Amino acid sequence: MSTVTAERVALGSSDVQVSTLGIGAWAWGDRFVWGYKNGYNDADLQAAFQATLDAGINLLDTAEMYGFGRSEKLIGQFMRESGQRTLIATKFMPLPWRFMKSQLISALRGSLRRLGVQCVDLYQIHWPSPPVAIETWMDALADAVEAGLTRAVGVSNYSVKQMERAYTALAKRGIALASNQVEYSLLARAPERNGLLKLCHELHVTLIAYSPLAMGLLTGKYTPDNPPRGMRARWYKPPYLAQIQPLLTLLREIGQAQGGRTPSQVALNWLICKGALPIPGAKNVRQVQDNAGALGWRLTDDQVAALDAAAERLHAI
Numbered sequence: 439m440s441t442v443t444a445e446r447v448a449l450g451s452s453d454v455q456v457s458t459l460g461i462g463a464w465a466w467g468d469r470f471v472w473g474y475k476n477g478y479n480d481a482d483l484q485a486a487f488q489a490t491l492d493a494g495i496n497l498l499d500t501a502e503m504y505g506f507g508r509s510e511k512l513i514g515q516f517m518r519e520s521g522q523r524t525l526i527a528t529k530f531m532p533l534p535w536r537f538m539k540s541q542l543i544s545a546l547r548g549s550l551r552r553l554g555v556q557c558v559d560l561y562q563i564h565w566p567s568p569p570v571a572i573e574t575w576m577d578a579l580a581d582a583v584e585a586g587l588t589r590a591v592g593v594s595n596y597s598v599k600q601m602e603r604a605y606t607a608l609a610k611r612g613i614a615l616a617s618n619q620v621e622y623s624l625l626a627r628a629p630e631r632n633g634l635l636k637l638c639h640e641l642h643v644t645l646i647a648y649s650p651l652a653m654g655l656l657t658g659k660y661t662p663d664n665p666p667r668g669m670r671a672r673w674y675k676p677p678y679l680a681q682i683q684p685l686l687t688l689l690r691e692i693g694q695a696q697g698g699r700t701p702s703q704v705a706l707n708w709l710i711c712k713g714a715l716p717i718p719g720a721k722n723v724r725q726v727q728d729n730a731g732a733l734g735w736r737l738t739d740d741q742v743a744a745l746d747a748a749a750e751r752l753h754a755i
């Protein structure tokens with residue numbers, strides 16, 4: 439039973455009404471990067487699913503690639519066993535042997551089967567992968583909408599130019615591009631610099647912010663003495679973890695000034711203040727509940743500006 443009513447906003451200009459924060463399910467079944475079954479298991483994920491709904495968060499982001507289908511299967515299982523439906527955003531990967539529109543529809547049918555639903559709420563192209571033209575995949579997405587297999591369509595990792603092409607191609611079929619999902623956080627501010635965030639606002643395309651906690655770094659729990667393990671240890675080394683400590687200190691200070699908010703909540707709220715929709719990953723109830731605490735309040739303009747400046751100083755290093 440959902441116990442909280444969280445604010446809802448339209449996904450792009452579609453009729454899909456989403457909470458202002460979703461939960462990402464890449465770690466739900468992924469061993470390679472996230473270490474599935476090593477520190478968290480299906481019971482943790484089922485409890486995280488329930489905590490998501492209980493917090494009033496109604497959007498889960500997944501992909502056919504996550505855990506090679508395991509993420510979608512787990513979400514399907516959790517919905518079936520709880521008798522509760524969440525909005526689902528999933529993704530099509532344009533693998534090198536996929537070049538026909540019909541292959542997108544087959545892949546979508548595979549996702550629907552694993553999820554145990556007739557229709558998803560958002561179907562996204564995971565990466566813009568040449569040589570297949572953007573227009574071909576947009577045509578296929580439009581076919582999926584017309585076949586009633588998805589309510590809205592989006593793209594992911596598309597640049598300004600690629601998104602403009604996608605938007606135009608869909609518009610020719612009378613369909614609005616609902617979202618562009620890209621990496622965006624206090625430690626990855628390219629969407630502000632390259633004009634993507636601005637264009638999303640102009641076109642009423644929701645910018646879905648992935649890795650909004652910089653894969654856990656913005657929670658403040660990783661330090662040079664306590665680096666992340668696995669694949670993340672290769673990407674985030676102690677010198678970098680040392681460099682970001684001033685930003686983490688500021689997240690803590692602002693959190694205190696906001697009545698005891700955690701660094702994660704402040705980092706996620708900063709994204710919401712920018713007009714993006716963050717989808718933090720979560721492996722257990724505690725992480726879901728912490729991240730859900732980013733909802734229902736707002737940073738002041740001065741706090742947003744202070745975080746901008748602190749992140750900018752890091753960029754300059």
Ligand SMILES: NC(=O)c1ccc[n+]([C@@H]2O[C@H](COP(=O)([O-])OP(=O)(O)OC[C@H]3O[C@@H](n4cnc5c(N)ncnc54)[C@H](OP(=O)(O)O)[C@@H]3O)[C@@H](O)[C@H]2O)c1
Pocket residue numbers: 461462463464465472499500564594595619620647648649650651652653654655657659702717718719720721724725726728729
């Ligand atoms: N479209 C794309 O190409 C793409 C790419 C990447 C991600 N995504 C989507 O975006 C979602 C989120 O991105 P992400 O998972 O890469 O990174 P993220 O949300 O920045 O970080 C998630 C990780 O941080 C840790 N964490 C999360 N909340 C926490 C909390 N409150 N307290 C302590 N630790 C916490 C957990 O890992 P540990 O406990 O192990 O630290 C969790 O798995 C993904 O699940 C996926 O749906 C999409």
